[in-house]
Amino acid sequence: MYLKSLTLKGFKSFASATTLRFEPGITCVVGPNGSGKSNVVDAIAWVLGEQGAKALRGGKMEDVIFAGTTGRAPLGRAEVTLTIDNSDGALPIEYSEVSITRRMFRSGEGEYEINGDRCRLLDVQELLSDSGIGREMHVLVGQGKLDSYLHARPEDRRAFIEEAAGVLKHRKRKEKALRK
Ligand code: ATP
Ligand code: MG
Numbered sequence: 001m002y003l004k005s006l007t008l009k010g011f012k013s014f015a016s017a018t019t020l021r022f023e024p025g026i027t028c029v030v031g032p033n034g035s036g037k038s039n040v041v042d043a044i045a046w047v048l049g050e051q052g053a054k055a056l057r058g059g060k061m062e063d064v065i066f067a068g069t070t071g072r073a074p075l076g077r078a079e080v081t082l083t084i085d086n087s088d089g090a091l092p093i094e095y096s097e098v099s100i101t102r103r104m105f106r107s108g109e110g111e112y113e114i115n116g117d118r119c120r121l122l123d124v125q126e127l128l129s130d131s132g133i134g135r136e137m138h139v140l141v142g143q144g145k146l147d148s149y150l151h152a153r154p155e156d157r158r159a160f161i162e163e164a165a166g167v168l169k170h171r172k173r174k175e176k177a178l179r180k
Helices: 038-045 123-127 144-152 154-165 168-179
Strands: 003-010 018-021 077-085 095-106 110-115 117-119
Touching: 003 038, 038 077, 038 095, 095 123, 110 123, 154 168
Parallel strands: none
Antiparallel strands: 003 018, 003 077, 077 095, 095 110, 110 117
8 A cells, every 4th residue: 555646726835736646665755945845744634634723734724725825816625635556455445546535615614535435534534544544643743743752651652553553443442342
């Protein structure tokens, strides 16, 4: 499983549809300050279901929608599509390529799609829950985040690792079963 491409449309500084294609292995995004590198990372977090405006470096959720520049009017919606190569079947779905889309309008309304079919955020989360791309987004390590992992209490650090490894879900299920 690897990220194949990312398309941004009206997301933050990406007013026109922009597609980035990735190959297996390491990809580096380089560019001057303020050119949109971190916005690319924000788009990945957002399309995977990030609900916190702060985690996306904004004040409110609407801040992900292109706000306009001197030469260009603001847009009414943001849309991001992330395409994941699933030819190894790591995601529990019968497709060798999985596209997840998230859209948001200025009204605050939003929607998700998996391979073009409308779905709930929960469906996206369930699809990804065994892949190590958990709800807490430990796959995205932001600036300064490394420090908080290093200084975390051992129990918390263990929880990070368990979520990244996809075992947290099983621990929760076990705890629930033992309570019965
Ligand atoms: P650095 O190297 O300093 O980390 P960067 O390449 O990571 O820079 P970003 O933080 O991704 O840069 O991009 C910041 C730019 O995105 C700013 O110019 C900001 O005005 C623009 N931007 C952020 N949100 C929006 C929005 N909603 N509409 C238009 N532009 C936006
Ligand atoms: Mg940056």
